[in-house]
Amino acid sequence: MAPKKKEEPKPAAAPPKPPEPERPKTPEFDPTTITLEFTPEQIEDFKDAFQLFDRTPANEMKITYAQCGDLIRALGQNPTQAEIMHVLGKPKAEDMQTKMLDFDQFLPIHQHICKAKDCGTFEDFVEGLRVFDKEGNGTVMGAELRHVLATLGEKLREDEVEQLMQNQEDANGCINYEAFVKHIMAS
Amino acid sequence: MGCGMGKSKLQLKKSIRAALLIQRWYRQYVARLEMRRRCTWNIFQSIEYAGEQDQIKLYNFFGFLMDHFTPASSERNLISHIFRENEICRDTEWERYFCYKDIEVPDSYTGPHLTFPMTFCGVSKLVEAFKHKQLHARYVLQLLGETWRLLRILPNINQVSACHTKEITICGDLHGHLEDLLLIFYKNGLPSSEKPYVFNGDFVDRGKNSLEILLILFGFLLVYPNDVHLNRGNHEDHIVNLRYGFTKEVLGKYRMHGKKILKLLQKIFSWLPLATVIDHKVLIVHGGISDTTDLNTIARVDRHKYVSVLRPPKPTHHAVNGSKTQMMNNRNREAGGLVEGRRRVCSLTYHSSNGLAHQIVDMLWSDPMPQNGCSPNEVRGGGCYWGPDVSEEVLGKHNLQLLIRSHECKQEGYEFCHNRRVLTIFSASNYYEVGSNRGAYIRMGPDLVPHFIQYQASRTSREFTLRQSIGWTERSALRALKEQLFVHKSDLISAFHEFDPNNTGLISLSHWASVTEKVLNLGLPWRVLRPQLVSSTRYGMVDYHQWIRELSITEPKLEISDNSILETMYKNHSNLETIFRIIDTDHSGLISFEEFRQTWKLLSSHLKTEISDKAIADLAQSIDFNKDGSIDINEFMEAFRLVDLSAHS
Numbered sequence: 001m002a003p004k005k006k007e008e009p010k011p012a013a014a015p016p017k018p019p020e021p022e023r024p025k026t027p028e029f030d031p032t033t034i035t036l037e038f039t040p041e042q043i044e045d046f047k048d049a050f051q052l053f054d055r056t057p058a059n060e061m062k063i064t065y066a067q068c069g070d071l072i073r074a075l076g077q078n079p080t081q082a083e084i085m086h087v088l089g090k091p092k093a094e095d096m097q098t099k100m101l102d103f104d105q106f107l108p109i110h111q112h113i114c115k116a117k118d119c120g121t122f123e124d125f126v127e128g129l130r131v132f133d134k135e136g137n138g139t140v141m142g143a144e145l146r147h148v149l150a151t152l153g154e155k156l157r158e159d160e161v162e163q164l165m166q167n168q169e170d171a172n173g174c175i176n177y178e179a180f181v182k183h184i185m186a187s
Numbered sequence: 188m189g190c191g192m193g194k195s196k197l198q199l200k201k202s203i204r205a206a207l208l209i210q211r212w213y214r215q216y217v218a219r220l221e222m223r224r225r226c227t228w229n230i231f232q233s234i235e236y237a238g239e240q241d242q243i244k245l246y247n248f249f250g251f252l253m254d255h256f257t258p259a260s261s262e263r264n265l266i267s268h269i270f271r272e273n274e275i276c277r278d279t280e281w282e283r284y285f286c287y288k289d290i291e292v293p294d295s296y297t298g299p300h301l302t303f304p305m306t307f308c309g310v311s312k313l314v315e316a317f318k319h320k321q322l323h324a325r326y327v328l329q330l331l332g333e334t335w336r337l338l339r340i341l342p343n344i345n346q347v348s349a350c351h352t353k354e355i356t357i358c359g360d361l362h363g364h365l366e367d368l369l370l371i372f373y374k375n376g377l378p379s380s381e382k383p384y385v386f387n388g389d390f391v392d393r394g395k396n397s398l399e400i401l402l403i404l405f406g407f408l409l410v411y412p413n414d415v416h417l418n419r420g421n422h423e424d425h426i427v428n429l430r431y432g433f434t435k436e437v438l439g440k441y442r443m444h445g446k447k448i449l450k451l452l453q454k455i456f457s458w459l460p461l462a463t464v465i466d467h468k469v470l471i472v473h474g475g476i477s478d479t480t481d482l483n484t485i486a487r488v489d490r491h492k493y494v495s496v497l498r499p500p501k502p503t504h505h506a507v508n509g510s511k512t513q514m515m516n517n518r519n520r521e522a523g524g525l526v527e528g529r530r531r532v533c534s535l536t537y538h539s540s541n542g543l544a545h546q547i548v549d550m551l552w553s554d555p556m557p558q559n560g561c562s563p564n565e566v567r568g569g570g571c572y573w574g575p576d577v578s579e580e581v582l583g584k585h586n587l588q589l590l591i592r593s594h595e596c597k598q599e600g601y602e603f604c605h606n607r608r609v610l611t612i613f614s615a616s617n618y619y620e621v622g623s624n625r626g627a628y629i630r631m632g633p634d635l636v637p638h639f640i641q642y643q644a645s646r647t648s649r650e651f652t653l654r655q656s657i658g659w660t661e662r663s664a665l666r667a668l669k670e671q672l673f674v675h676k677s678d679l680i681s682a683f684h685e686f687d688p689n690n691t692g693l694i695s696l697s698h699w700a701s702v703t704e705k706v707l708n709l710g711l712p713w714r715v716l717r718p719q720l721v722s723s724t725r726y727g728m729v730d731y732h733q734w735i736r737e738l739s740i741t742e743p744k745l746e747i748s749d750n751s752i753l754e755t756m757y758k759n760h761s762n763l764e765t766i767f768r769i770i771d772t773d774h775s776g777l778i779s780f781e782e783f784r785q786t787w788k789l790l791s792s793h794l795k796t797e798i799s800d801k802a803i804a805d806l807a808q809s810i811d812f813n814k815d816g817s818i819d820i821n822e823f824m825e826a827f828r829l830v831d832l833s834a835h836s
Contacts, residue, residue: 041696080211128208
């Protein structure tokens with residue numbers, strides 16, 4: 001009789017998955033619960049910028065859902081796409097170009113994003129890129145970075161990757177990532 | 188084993204985290220760049236349109252002078268020649284005047300020699316030669332003479348067929364940008380009977396190779412009269428050319444014969460066809476249409492009688508005009524006064540004395556608008572704004588399916604509007620500045636579906652990254668804006684004083700923004716621009732005297748006793764140049780001191796300000812470089828050009 005196969009020790013229960021970064025597990029976004037903490041000066045600044053994005057024929061002070069993310073970013077925040085979708089109430093793809101926001105609807109959305117937790121410091125960034133630094137010499141392979149940006153996370157399109165990486169790689173296709181981070185963070 | 192799997196899972200998680208971080212920062216980077224690009228665009232466009240309005244105000248003033256001053260008035264005499272009705276000379280007399288035969292081409296001339304009749308070879312050689320050389324005046328006059336003769340037998344509306352599997356190429360504004368025309372020819376091929384082209388006006392002004400572009404286009408027109416079609420644009424107008432650089436270019440390149448060349452061009456422009464229609468279905472016209480556009484009427488006018496559409500017609504219907512302006516004001520107030528970021532100035536009346544002239548002006552000057560209706564185009568001062576309902580009506584009336592027009596610079600070189608019934612095509616890339624916009628042209632086959640090819644001429648061999656090119660354009664726009672701020676500094680400071688009753692020298696940010704907009708009237712997002720215009724604030728307040736100083740614009744060092752005349756000078760730089768060139772009837776580039784004095788008198792009338800004779804005399808003395816009693820217009824304008832101290836090259 002074959003010896004009873006020793007039972008494989010049950011694999012330890014998988015460690016609890018750490019919360020996915022940048023994907024808040026909060027319930028649906030409710031703008032009425034947001035208290036605005038902007039100063040009147042800031043609100044005037046936002047209004048000016050909002051007007052710049054307004055493409056309605058009669059200047060109705062409205063922007064499309066699709067522009068909301070861009071406006072928030074232009075004003076200095078850097079939310080993920082997921083966060084933007086969340087504050088917009090998870091709209092359908094076809095709504096993005098058709099549904100509109102006016103300035104009063106925009107403010108609580110912007111406020112919420114402004115209060116979100118850390119958006120990544122220079123060190124976080126460099127740490128993140130160090131993951132791809134196979135040789136530990138301060139450089140990453142441009143080709144690998146392109147691949148990652150186009151296939152993981154909130155994927156970038158090929159032309160976006162091109163634009164990001166323009167003039168960053170040296171003759172060997174390597175990127176010095178500290179310089180790269182400085183390049184992205186300075187705008 | 189568990190360890191290994193955990194490590195690679197951890198790696199993946201880290202990679203995703205890193206990717207997300209880079210991606211969100213990238214998206215912010217792009218959004219900020221886009222906002223800067225849009226701001227920069229607004230700055231250029233507002234300043235451009237403000238300049239056009241300024242010009243119209245000047246011409247309206249001339250019209251007023253013509254109608255209200257006695258014939259003997261000296262001011263009226265200075266400018267009356269531009270309103271002279273049709274020349275009494277007959278064409279045969281003009282032919283004698285324009286004759287090139289006595290002009291000798293010296294042996295030292297290394298440019299191209301033309302033989303007539305023109306051949307494809309000859310024009311191609313011309314295209315090549317223009318990269319480095321200038322054509323001799325004899326050949327210029329000869330070529331222009333042939334062109335004039337040909338244009339006189341062309342109809343007002345070119346009728347073209349896209350059948351026989353020929354694709355037609357349609358180009359928009361070129362504005363003297365030779366590099367763009369060469370780029371188009373390089374990508375698309377030279378015009379020929381197999382490769383028909385339509386050029387939709389505005390060949391000249393602003394760029395520095397307007398004349399070369401004209402000679403090339405006319406050359407191809409002479410060789411392929413059935414396959415090359417030119418439409419007149421609003422810049423094919425000698426009075427507009429006085430202000431926007433073409434007159435200066437010709438006189439600079441042809442010192443001896445420039446005047447003759449300009450006169451011949453004046454006639455040629457008036458003989459350019461007004462529109463092109465493809466297969467009775469696609470209408471191509473430079474500006475656009477209005478609610479009164481009727482192609483059958485247009486086909487019958489004597490187009491050459493409309494030498495300059497900017498000659499102000501007599502204002503005969505004041506009451507009607509008054510109410511129209513009132514309607515405009517009301518409507519603008521309702522709409523908040525903003526259209527595509529441009530604030531309209533409701534100061535120009537709409538003359539409706541001559542219906543035919545109006546149709547022509549409308550075709551060359553109008554712009555589309557998103558709202559229904561048709562109203563005077565007071566941003567440009569000529570033509571109208573027409574809405575989607577007018578497009579439907581006019582296209583429907585003539586059984587057309589598409590209107591292709593130019594006249595407005597578009598970031599991507601082309602843009603549809605009015606439910607894709609109207610298409611704008613613009614072919615001068617980098618129009619405002621290097622990197623400001625792409626140019627485009629259309630290829631259209633028998634199916635009449637437009638296909639677009641975009642391009643951007645690059646003046647440097649090094650390719651700019653997106654951020655570099657936006658930065659470059661932005662710096663240029665800010666320079667232009669700072670100049671505008673500087674020339675209005677007296678007005679700005681006195682307006683700031685109104686909000687600073689205690690004379691602290693400080694003003695709140697809100698007031699800074701609203702006052703600046705009120706004085707400059709450019710419709711710009713001042714709060715968004717603030718970080719680039721105001722270096723520092725104290726507790727949210729702007730030190731406005733310091734701010735003006737920090738604009739770092741140097742004034743030329745001149746010994747002028749009266750400073751206020753300097754500011755008038757800067758504000759009215761273009762107006763002055765225009766008046767000088769109008770007064771300089773023999774196009775010599777020189778005017779006498781007396782004419783100089785009269786110019787200032789004219790300007791002070793227009794601006795309703797007092798300018799003392801002493802101040803004018805001082806000014807004249809200070810720039811009479813030749814010390815021979817005559818003033819060189821170019822030298823004068825150069826001496827008073829503002830310089831931005833902070834400019835990097």
